[in-house]
Amino acid sequence: MPEPLPELRPLLDSWELSLRAVNKSPTTITSYKRGVRLFIEWCERTEHRAELTRPLVQTYIAELIEEGKEANTVRLRLAALRAFARWLVEEAELSDDPLVGIKQPKIPTKVVEALTDDQLRDLIAACKGKGLRDRRDEAIVRLMAETGIRSNELIALAVSDLDLQRGLVTIRRGKGAKGRIAPFGPQTAAALDRYLRMRRSHKLADTDALWVGVGGKSFAYFGLNDTLRDRATRAGIGGFHLHLLRHTFATRWLRSNGSEGGLMAVAGWSSRSMVDRYTGASASERAAVEARGLGLGDL
Structure with missing residues (x-):
């Protein structure tokens, strides 16, 4: 039996x-x-x-x-x-694993279009202002778009994880419990600095968490999701979701002739397939630009 x-x-x-x-x-x-x-x-x-x-x-x-x-x-x-x-x-709750060998079904992966440079500029512009939320949101958008940091990694950042002088953010616990360091440029550093100076007067200024909410509250995933969706609506960007900034980062990296190896290191990917998954929508465009540069028809 x-x-x-x-x-x-x-x-x-x-x-x-x-x-x-x-x-x-x-x-x-x-x-x-x-x-x-x-x-x-x-x-x-x-x-x-x-x-x-x-x-x-x-x-x-x-x-x-x-x-x-x-x-x-x-x-x-x-x-x-x-x-x-x-x-x-x-745990001996089952004698044998019934799912050994079960294969992943082949399903067409949805193509995700990255934000254009103009849309990204509009999103940043929608964050402009002198309040804490404005400065926080601009710093977040710039950091996510330039480093490809995941939403949960961003929320987990501590103040000490930033090195503004060298333009580096340390992601201590990435996916698969793997840490990494990602670089960012002067504009992102300046936005982070403006936010940090305003953060000093916040009720939670002495806590480790980098990001704080308005009204003395803490800041977590749902707050991040709500505030950036609101900024995207103001910028006239439809269908916005948090992961779109990671797609945008990867696409802009390759459009700027960044190497796939460098992209994988900064994004925290160990599989080459992730490059295609995140940048598939722009692959034909990049191939066309490359082909024109090769001049294969110049006979």
Whole structure:
């Protein structure tokens, strides 16, 4: 008689403890737990018993694709279930991993157009002002656009992570718990300096967190999302999302003839495929510029 499969929901908190114990980042833990929780909710909604079996997971993934979920969403959901399955085996909650060998489905990746230089200038201009929020938002936009720093990495920065004189920001805990140093230029340094001088009079001036909110409050992801969306609306930029600044950084780097190796180092990528993923929309444009410079038709 086959062994009964464990109930999944009661095990989520134990799994979270184990993820913390192996020093997974808060972002990874949140993403993993959300991925498994959404699977459990789908099981309940479709009147399936919430258990980890290969056929059930394949059905779930197929439905995500039919619903039109983006490739990255499907990838993250499956990655969460795979990680959970491995942990269940390690903890002897399952005798075998049912998801070993299950393949990522091939889904067309959505092409993301980077901001143009004019749009980026308009976004910066929409942050202009003499208030704390204005100076903070301009510094944030400039830093994100010039270094490609991820939103969660930006929020985690401490004041001591900035070296304005040398134009360097230290990202101590990037994706995969990997740190790196990213450079920025004089305009970004000046914007950061203006913000830091105003920050001195804030209620949280003595705390480590680099970014502070208005009215003496702290500043976190949702505050970042709301304030930059508002700035984008003022700049007349439709469909703005935080990750768009990372796409813009990568595209502008390659348009300026920066090397792919340098881009990977500054962006914190270990896989060459990430370059294509973030700059695919501008690849034809760059190829056309390169082709004109080669003069292959000059016979």
